[in-house]
Amino acid sequence: MKLRSVLVANRGEIAVRIIRAAKALGIRTVQVYSAADADMLAVKLADEAIEIGPPAPKKSYLDIAAVISAAKRADVDAVHPGYGFLSENGDFADAVVAAGLIFIGPSGDAIRLLGDKVAARAVAEKAGVPTVPGSDGRISSLADALEVTKRTGFPVMIKAAAGGGGRGIRIVNTAAELETQFPQASAEALASFGDGGLYLEKVITRARHVEVQILGDGKNVVHCFERECSLQRRRQKVWEEAPSFLLPPEVRQKLCDSAVALARSVGYRGAGTVEYLYDDETRQFYFIEVNTRIQVEHPVTEMITGIDLVEEMFRIAAGASLSVRQADIAVKGHAIECRINAEDPRRGFMPAPGRIERLAVPEGKGIRFDTMLYGGYVIPPFYDSLLGKLIVWGEDRPACLVRLSQALEQLKIEGVPTTVPLHRALAADPQIAKGAFHTRFLETWLETEFAADGGRAAEVA
Amino acid sequence: MSKHEIRSPLPGTFYRSSAPDVPPFKTDGDTVSSNDAIGLIEVMKTFQEIQAGVAGGSIRFLVDNEEPVMAGQVIAEVDQ
Known part of the structure; x- marks a missing residue:
């Protein structure tokens, strides 16, 4: 497969970093940008730049259709997602491939599997990698959560299955705190990630x-x-x-x-x-x-x-x-x-x-x-x-x-x-x-x- | 009666409510107290609460929800 040109679907310092690597390999670079980013360094360094929407990330850098449309317009071979934004969105990876382009990263399926914290934990256990003592996958009720803490003790972390990067985590020190925080954490996870699934992990202090x-x-x-x-x-x-x-x-x-x-x-x-x-x-x-x-x-x-x-x-x-x-x-x-x-x-x-x-x-x-x-x-x-x-x-x-x-x-x-x-x-x-x-x-x-x-x-x- | 202008201390994105699915802090015509929250400014992924700063009647918003604002821009007016 030939890779002669790339669309950089990100901004800031990582977009600059990707452009420099592409140039070192003789790859043509196309930078997308929001209306607030017309003056950014990556736009100046890229061979071509395409505006994809207003300043709000969800209307530009997080807009899958806008990014794919820019990639098609620029006739690139591949898309580099950088970090943050759409980089760990399996649907975006699939959309890039469906448009006949190369996604620079793992498959959409691999992103979804490893991005689901509960599924990833199961993958780790299967591969013999030690995991933090905690619930065996998602927990559906407060009663189950309390049962898990009999094994792990306190403090424990309530984590959102769809969270990551430090988001969607609460630490509770007692059973009473768990009882108050568990329903709140579930509602918050549903609102933030569209998935109210939770799991528990023991807090490893001084790690x-x-x-x-x-x-x-x-x-x-x-x-x-x-x-x-x-x-x-x-x-x-x-x-x-x-x-x-x-x-x-x-x-x-x-x-x-x-x-x-x-x-x-x-x-x-x-x-x-x-x-x-x-x-x-x-x-x-x-x-x-x-x-x-x-x-x-x-x-x-x-x-x-x-x-x-x-x-x-x-x-x-x-x-x-x-x-x-x-x-x-x-x-x-x-x-x-x-x-x-x-x-x-x-x-x-x-x-x-x-x-x-x-x-x-x-x-x-x-x-x-x-x-x-x-x-x-x-x-x-x-x-x-x-x-x-x-x-x-x-x-x-x-x-x-x-x-x-x-x-x-x-x-x-x-x-x-x-x-x-x-x-x-x-x-x-x-x-x-x-x-x-x-x-x-x-x-x-x-x-x-x-x-x-x-x-x-x-x-x- | 004079008008008091509530200005954004920072550039960023203005939000009228604390979360997407909850009602706005204030709607046009509401009475406000000095320490009432009237909105949030998102600047570099952190949120700063904007307070009315004055007690008064009939607040009127000049900036829509999720609109970009500049530092010093008037967000709302309050009758005093």
Whole structure:
């Protein structure tokens, strides 16, 4: 199958990233955009750009018919969905294929199977991947839910079967709380996802979030090792690393092998991520979910393995076999990514759209800045606040942290508040240097360490 | 009698109700108290509540539900 042109069905920094990969492979690029995004960087970089609707995502980037119509008009061979928006919508993948085009990702059936959290959990169990103790699939009544907690104990999470990405989750600490929250959670899941199905999972306290990058061509599957993404605020990742440096080698091997086994069991095609919770004390890991797309934090994996994951997605979609064998993939050094958001960390992370008055991007060995920004760009208020990602590589983690601090000093974004001061403070923090953190660490740290001086110590340093 | 203008503090998308399937916070002609919610502004996927800011009668909306708004744009007027 020939892949000579691609429609980028996304926006922001990932659209820029996809266009750069396509250009490196000599693929013609067509960028879709909403009325609010006519000035975005990806539109300027693409060979062609097509407006698909008004600013509201559901009338543009989430409008399957509008995207398919643009793809047909532009006469492209393939569609890359990026992350978010339609990237994990099985019906969109089917619609792309029905239009005679290549969807750069797994099949609609695979997206639906792995996107349903209950079905994915069953797939994981069947492939021998440990799962978090919880309900055996969906639970239909409060009585069943209470029965499950006799086994798991409290606290437990009530999760929406159709949720994901940290959405549709409630934590309850007692049976009484479960009784109040269960019906509310079901109503909320029905309203948010069109599916009121729920399941229960034990809360693993003080766990790390560790995830394995996989690549499959439908026959073979390889892993590109793991990422450590425990630094989160409101279940959104803030800072990511690769590898997860404190993982014992034998645990790393088992973890990565389990992700490959899971992906192989469904004949996975494309790039994907298997997410886990890891308990440092018991050295147990537990499957959480599979993301059937490229992830925001994919560059840290690229920095330590030398594999260009987005280029690999294009090759797989074009029908090629994997260009790498497992034996060829090795970890070299350490990488950290900081998500730079248009939010004010000193004012409760209030989002702040606006005009970029000045931009100075750090350069040098081991430094990469994936961004949607340019000087004079006006950030629209209609989409998420991610402006770019600073990714830094070093020979080892201490060297990486030193280089990261230097790069964060050189990164200047003027015009809107950003999360750069937060990252400067994190990069200088002794607990971060030790790696002593878990998924609940950052929120506490923000209330104590960061609130104490508002990140000013790192500003002056 | 004077008119008080309620302005959006932020650019974003204006919503007249707290969720798609619930009634609007206020309808044209309603009386408002100072801390009554009159709408939400969605900015970068987060929601900020807009309060009337004044007590008065007969609120009149100038922006439709789900319409984009600019920072400083008048969303509604209240008679005082």
